[in-house]
Amino acid sequence: MRDWTQGVAQLVYQQCARCGHRWYLPRPACPRCAATAVERRRSTGIGTVVAVTTVHRAPAGGHHPPTPFGICLVELAEAVRVMGRCPTDLAPGDRVGVDFRDGVPRFAKRA
Ligand SMILES: [Zn+2]
Known part of the structure; x- marks a missing residue:
């Protein structure tokens, strides 16, 4: 899912599939539990x-x-x-x- 940094006018955040933690700046793993199963989701803005x-x-x-x-x-x-x-x-x-x-x-x- 692309966001404004890639030319699509939307805010996208990531959410950990294991613990549910959410964050904004893209990372390859969850900053809380280190799981690499992360999902990108569109924010309402x-x-x-x-x-x-x-x-x-x-x-x-x-x-x-x-x-x-x-x-x-x-x-x-x-x-x-x-x-x-x-x-x-x-x-x-x-x-x-x-x-x-x-x-x-x-x-x-x-x-
Ligand atoms: Zn996590």
Whole structure:
């Protein structure tokens, strides 16, 4: 199952087939029990902001939006945490959903 890093506009996480542990960054084995039977699953892209910061000066190189822009850590509904771009007015506890403007995850408030 492909994700946004491979050109498909979706968030994909992994889940251990043995112990059920879930995580975001792809690994060949479960970080909890070391089982190699891992499944890739599509996230709903809905979650809650855990932390947010505002970038006023983007790092050199790469493709960044105009500053200032927000970066947030989101706990997805599947209990996996992921980072993405966001508006600068988000706050911890806000309910958000993802889209893939400019090809990267971007979170915005949901009703
Ligand atoms: Zn496991």
